[in-house]
Amino acid sequence: MTEIGCMNLIVTTAFDPSPQMEIAAQDAAQILEAPLIQRKRISLAKIRHDYALHNILVITRDGPLIHTPNGEFFFHVSMGELRIKNLADGKHDHMVAAMQLRSGMSVLDCTAGLATDALVASYVTGETGAVTGLESSPIIAFMIGWGLQNFCHPSEQITQAARRVRLKNADYAEFLATMPNRCFDIVYFDPMFRHPNYRSSQLNPMRDLADNRSIDPQVLREACRIARQRVVVKEGSGSKEFQRLGITDIIGGKYSRIAFGVIELGG
Numbered sequence: 001m002t003e004i005g006c007m008n009l010i011v012t013t014a015f016d017p018s019p020q021m022e023i024a025a026q027d028a029a030q031i032l033e034a035p036l037i038q039r040k041r042i043s044l045a046k047i048r049h050d051y052a053l054h055n056i057l058v059i060t061r062d063g064p065l066i067h068t069p070n071g072e073f074f075f076h077v078s079m080g081e082l083r084i085k086n087l088a089d090g091k092h093d094h095m096v097a098a099m100q101l102r103s104g105m106s107v108l109d110c111t112a113g114l115a116t117d118a119l120v121a122s123y124v125t126g127e128t129g130a131v132t133g134l135e136s137s138p139i140i141a142f143m144i145g146w147g148l149q150n151f152c153h154p155s156e157q158i159t160q161a162a163r164r165v166r167l168k169n170a171d172y173a174e175f176l177a178t179m180p181n182r183c184f185d186i187v188y189f190d191p192m193f194r195h196p197n198y199r200s201s202q203l204n205p206m207r208d209l210a211d212n213r214s215i216d217p218q219v220l221r222e223a224c225r226i227a228r229q230r231v232v233v234k235e236g237s238g239s240k241e242f243q244r245l246g247i248t249d250i251i252g253g254k255y256s257r258i259a260f261g262v263i264e265l266g267g
């Protein structure tokens, strides 16, 4: 397990926990190597004050939820659901277009985060494709791994797309170094932006828990060794990261806040 985001966390349950919630809290505390406390009827404010910790992972009846200083962090599919609906309606998705993603393809998502992109990729690649997501923050990997395996959407297609994502708590540099040449069609990176948009970002609650490092050029070379078709990097439009990484093929909507750098590897 990596150290990222592991400090500053305590685990408890909601009020009046069921035996299953107690067990889930014990498991979470063990996996995340975090202290576990009996909730009794203690307020979260008092826990935060008494233990001088910022993040409180609460096992609720609906699953794990983290109270962070920047808001509540839990697994949800809201943006993924919208994007999948748009795709089903024949609309454009910038990421899918940048990847030239089709049914049956394999994708390595090196920066899984909330797994929204991984979910969309899994929907498009379908049952014959494969999506592997890497997440170096143990806390984020725990939360998102739980969500991908347990949440149920009214659309069975979305639920199944989530179940198919293989999520690993791993650092992409370490993972890539172990992989053979040309073993995924697409290798994808969506690092934490150098200049985050705090106003509208769904990522705000997970910002303190995330791995904020930028992509090392050596990692990008490894990604090019492993990808069969293309390496795709998402960044804020106008980001200097593309220049730093030597990526010149950049696509994105004229009015979009995001852009995708593409390195073609020629199938």
Ligand SMILES: C[S@@+](CC[C@H](N)C(=O)[O-])C[C@H]1O[C@@H](n2cnc3c(N)ncnc32)[C@H](O)[C@@H]1O
Pocket (backbone or CB within 6 Å): 110, 111, 112, 113, 114, 115, 116, 117, 118, 134, 135, 136, 137, 140, 170, 171, 172, 173, 190, 191, 192, 193, 203, 209, 210, 211, 212, 213
């Ligand atoms: C901007 S978020 C990705 C959002 C994601 N594309 C989505 O659709 O929800 C970036 C994520 O990459 C993770 N990350 C950053 N560096 C990493 C690394 N070296 N290995 C694995 N994950 C990493 C961060 O912890 C964070 O959760």
